[in-house]
Amino acid sequence: MTETLSSENGRTVLRMRRELRHPVEKVWRAISEPKHLAGWFPAAVELDLRVDGPVTFTFEGEPGAPVDLRSHGVIRAYEPPSVLEYTWGVEVLRWELTPTADGCTLHLTATYDDRSGSASFAGGWTLCFDALERLLGDTAPERDYRVLHEHFVKVFGLDEAQVAADGELRFERQLVQPKEAVWERLAGAQTATVGTPPPAGFVAKGIEPGPVTAVEEPLRLVYPWSGGEVTWTLRDGNGGARLVLTQTGPAADYRTPWHDAIEFLAAELAG
Incomplete structure (x- = not known):
């Protein structure tokens, strides 16, 4: 695994990356278009793809149940097909794609204040990346969130x-x-x-x-x-x-x- 945790300007910064066997353009669609995000992202996303464009994140309960939680953000950087950065409440998520000989590398930089929650975030994003790989047509292991969480607690010294x-x-x-x-x-x-x-x-x-x-x-x-x-x-x-x-x-x-x-x-x- 390639995750790192640091403190920068008084905030916690989690960095993760995943090597993908798909071209940048294909992965860009998966990380920026709501119909593709629905297959792997932890919330339903609506976004206006432009700098200062609004973003809405929605968590839903059981089918037919009312919306449990909705939060908002704004796009801070938009450089297709390589950089997409937006806020999610007080959190900042920055997605970057760099081409490789076999496809591309997906980089995630998450900036937030809850350092003690970092194992939850890292474990959750690991499962999301696995779901993204499946969406792209690859296989990914079925992992236990609890095992991932406790692994990251130890790795990050939490x-x-x-x-x-x-x-x-x-x-x-x-x-x-x-x-x-x-x-x-x-x-x-x-x-x-x-x-x-x-x-x-x-x-x-x-x-x-x-x-x-x-x-x-x-x-x-x-x-x-x-x-x-x-x-x-x-x-x-x-x-x-x-x-x-x-x-x-x-x-x-x-x-x-x-x-x-x-x-x-x-x-x-x-x-």
């Missing part, structure tokens, strides 16, 4: 903690199942209630927790430890729950135990 100068820890981890399923894994058979010890799944090795001080299933759980406070939060993310765990106080020594606990949880959720 499983690592942020450690503040005072030793406070913060993990932000995208998971592949909804928050209700994550909470069920963490709590096990125990019901988390204020004034009782937290379920074992919410505690890292070596920590002696105090009783739960706040709980809102399946969104939030808080308890004290000798040096500060541990807070778990879960919210909807891209493709599953977004977990944010913080441990205040001089918590740097617990970086590895928390990492291991979260990655064990993620592996269980990924099946």
